[in-house]
Structure formats: structure tokens, C-alpha cells
Amino acid sequence: MKTCLSELAMFGSQPAFAAPLYVGRPHTGQRERLFERISEVLDRRWLSNNGPAVTELEARLAQRLGVRHCLMMCNGTIALEVALRATGITGEVIVPSLTFVATVHAVSWLGLTPVFCDVDPETHNLDPRRVEALISPRTTGIIGVHLWGRPCAVEALAGIAERHRLSLIFDAAHALGCTWRGQQIGRFGRAEVFSLHATKFFHTVEGGAITTNDDALANRIRMMRNFGFAESGDVVEHGTNAKMNEFSAAMGLTLLEAWDSLIEHNRQQFERYQTALGGLAGVRLVEHEPGEERNYQYVVLEIDPIQAGLTRDELLAVLESENIFARRYFYPGCHRAQPYLARQSSAPPELPVTEQLVERVLCLPAGAAIGAGDAQRVSAIIRLALSQASAVRQRLAERAPVGATRARAAVSLAPGLVDV
Ligand code: T4K
Numbered sequence: 001m002k003t004c005l006s007e008l009a010m011f012g013s014q015p016a017f018a019a020p021l022y023v024g025r026p027h028t029g030q031r032e033r034l035f036e037r038i039s040e041v042l043d044r045r046w047l048s049n050n051g052p053a054v055t056e057l058e059a060r061l062a063q064r065l066g067v068r069h070c071l072m073m074c075n076g077t078i079a080l081e082v083a084l085r086a087t088g089i090t091g092e093v094i095v096p097s098l099t100f101v102a103t104v105h106a107v108s109w110l111g112l113t114p115v116f117c118d119v120d121p122e123t124h125n126l127d128p129r130r131v132e133a134l135i136s137p138r139t140t141g142i143i144g145v146h147l148w149g150r151p152c153a154v155e156a157l158a159g160i161a162e163r164h165r166l167s168l169i170f171d172a173a174h175a176l177g178c179t180w181r182g183q184q185i186g187r188f189g190r191a192e193v194f195s196l197h198a199t200k201f202f203h204t205v206e207g208g209a210i211t212t213n214d215d216a217l218a219n220r221i222r223m224m225r226n227f228g229f230a231e232s233g234d235v236v237e238h239g240t241n242a243k244m245n246e247f248s249a250a251m252g253l254t255l256l257e258a259w260d261s262l263i264e265h266n267r268q269q270f271e272r273y274q275t276a277l278g279g280l281a282g283v284r285l286v287e288h289e290p291g292e293e294r295n296y297q298y299v300v301l302e303i304d305p306i307q308a309g310l311t312r313d314e315l316l317a318v319l320e321s322e323n324i325f326a327r328r329y330f331y332p333g334c335h336r337a338q339p340y341l342a343r344q345s346s347a348p349p350e351l352p353v354t355e356q357l358v359e360r361v362l363c364l365p366a367g368a369a370i371g372a373g374d375a376q377r378v379s380a381i382i383r384l385a386l387s388q389a390s391a392v393r394q395r396l397a398e399r400a401p402v403g404a405t406r407a408r409a410a411v412s413l414a415p416g417l418v419d420v
Helices: 031-044 054-067 075-084 101-109 128-135 156-161 213-225 246-256 259-277 310-322 352-360 374-387 389-398 406-412
Strands: 071-074 092-096 113-117 140-146 168-172 192-193 206-211 283-285 299-302 361-364
Touching: 031 054, 031 246, 054 071, 054 206, 054 246, 071 075, 071 213, 075 101, 075 140, 075 168, 075 206, 075 213, 092 101, 101 113, 101 140, 113 246, 128 156, 128 259, 156 168, 156 352, 206 213, 246 259, 246 299, 259 283, 259 299, 259 374, 299 352, 310 352, 310 361, 310 374, 310 389, 352 361, 374 389
Parallel strands: 092 113, 092 140, 140 168, 168 192
Antiparallel strands: 071 206, 192 206, 283 299, 299 361
């Protein structure tokens, strides 16, 4: 554990971690079970196109989430596109800018117009008080993102959608295993969309899922993900190829068996950070509503530069010199990333909370990326750097630019080019 300034790598000591510590590392589950399943897939010689492993995973996830339909998809981004198309959303769609760029790309890829809405400073999710003001005659949809797995203001957004006859869908990419008022995310809006990418606590390597309680919508999505084929074999819909393959489903079924232990591992790491960073001035650990279930996948800090003494980017630089590759998700906000920046009229969207958060949010290595003692070691470096903030700042200013890691390089680039 580093305890004095001279021990920091930026002052010439060895980095705290010999190998890079990343934000996420995929859980891989029980290898023998995975290999058994893959072997079964190979024996069946049924590798894709709604095979038995995909069907089984759909049924099991639907049961776990308490939703009528769970449709496995090739990834979360295409799943969002299919959900938007299947719900008939056209024209303008209200979205947060504080999200992974895939949320907004999905809208734009379909030729729809994203209208950026600010978020609530506490939850980091769409602020319902601001949504209504952005509704125009062209608006037909709202996408709420359950950022970091913390549920959106589901009831308030549903009320707005109902009053204005808009389709509400949720990007639940981060929110598998999280609850809103005790009910699993996956049951809300017209549809919810999950990412099952390798970086998620539960994954299928690449993959996604759409959940809905609407039978007709589920049927449409089922056809759309398979070129528009109906069960009869006729093409009756616009379609694409958004199917999940059997190997991905084999990974999903294997991780499903480890669901509780994966969350428990994440929870323990989260609580270690919570204890180790507690009471640190200028550092807020983003929390969920008490009493709700969660997957503890992301450990998200907000760094107040005045109280902390260092900016988020300065702290990031300290961590990187220690081989700790924290991330500033989702800098600089989608509205400042291309092509959205270039499309802006002379009056940029008013997103004061988002603008502040993209300068303050820092995601720490979490879950499977870290082992025993790592959360404490990372936290100790944060504490040490902040306790000696002026010396650290001076050292950073003196230092020659370091080798460009992705995030470091981003600090000096024009906004809008990286990170989201
Ligand atoms: N909506 C939201 C709100 C999302 O966050 C996402 C995806 C989507 C929609 C779209 O869903 P997908 O189409 O992706 O299913 C990563 C993930 O690729 C992306 O799925 C995720 N959100 C986003 C938040 O994180 P990057 O650009 O940060 O990935 P990358 O390559 O930098 O990896 C992140 C960390 O994980 C690094 O620390 C390295 C580590 N890693 C990554 C991979 C792939 C590993 O250790 N092993 C691995 O195999 O986007």
C-alpha cells in the first residue's frame, strides 16, 4: 500500500501494479461446463438461427426477469436499432447525452434525430422535468438509459410518454439484475434493451436482448431480427440479421449458473471501495436507491475539483502512471462527439448537468478486473494523491507528456473525438 508521495510512480517509484488494471474484465464462468455446452452445440450441428441454446437462454432470462418475452440479439446496439424500428419510432427521439455513444448512434443510424436531454445530478439519468420541454410535433419516442444500472425515473417517464403518446424504451445495457421498486429491470416501457457484451457482468461474449410484455411487439422483433421472415417462411417485414449464435448462448447459459456468485463478487469489491474511499472530501461514490437489487458492475466516482484539490483528469493521470486504467465514461458527452457536434445549430443543447458530469465522472476498475486487496490499493493511491494535491499538480505540470494511452491522449484532443 503506497503511503507517501515519493512512492507514487509519477515521482519515480515503481507503478503499484505490474500489469495493467482495467475497468472491466470478463467473467468466464465454469470452463468445463462451457466446453461441455460448446461440445453439445458442435454435436448438434445447429450453430445459429434460433437454436436450442438460444431458445433455452431466452426462456431462462425471461423467467428470471419476470417478463413475457426475452429475445436474444447479436449485440446491444443492433438490439436498440431493432427495438426502435419495431416500436415504429420516427422523427425525433429524446435521449440523454450522458451515455455510451451506441445509444445515440442507434437512433441516428435509422435516420432519426436524437434530441439531447439533460440528466438528474443525483441519478445521472434522464431528468423527467426537462424531457417535456423538448417534445416537439416530430417527437415520437423517448429512450431512458439506466446508467450504471441505476433505474431511470420509470414512473415519471411513463407518465410523460402516455400523456404525449410517445413510445418509451429503455436502454438497460448496464442494468441486468437491477431492480426498480423491487421489480427486475426488463419489464418497463414498451421494451427494454440489454447489452450482453463481454464487459458486462453477465454476457454472451457479444450479444444483447430485448425484453417486452407486448406479444405483438415481440413477434415483430422476432421477425425483424431474422430478415423479416414469418414462421410461415414468407418475408412479411423489413428485417435484418440480428440473431445470436449458439456459442454465445452457451456462454450465457454457463454464466447464468454463476449469476449469484458474480454479483456477490462485484458487491464485495464495491463495498471495499466504499469503505476505503468513505469520507474523502470531493469524492462521491455514485450510489443506488437503498433496498434495490443491483449488479455492482460499475464503480463510479464523481470528483469535485475544488473540494478534492485535483481535477478528474489529473487524478486519472496519477492512476495511469500506476498502471490503473480507470475510464472517464462517457466523456465528452454524445452531443460533443461526432457526428452530433457537427450537426449542432448555433444554439447548442442546454445540458449543464451533463457538461459538469463529463468532467467529473471516473469509473474505477471493478468486478472481475480486480482481486483481493486491489480496491484498497487503488483507493490508497487516490487518498494519497488528494492529500498532497498541490505537489501532485505541480509534478504533473512539470512532467513531459507521457505515452499516449487512450484516455490520456483524450485530455489534449479537441472535445468530441474520443471516449464515449
Ligand atoms: N448502451 C449503453 C448504455 C452501453 O453502455 C452499451 C455498451 C451499449 C448501449 C451497446 O451495447 P453493445 O453493442 O456493446 O452490446 C465497452 C463495451 O464494448 C460496450 O459494450 C459498453 N457499452 C461500454 C460501456 O464499454 P469500450 O469502448 O469502453 O470497450 P474497451 O474495449 O475499451 O473495453 C473496456 C474495458 O474492458 C477495458 O478496460 C478493457 C476490458 N476488456 C474488454 C474486452 C472486450 C477486457 O478485459 N476483455 C475484453 O474481452 O466499450
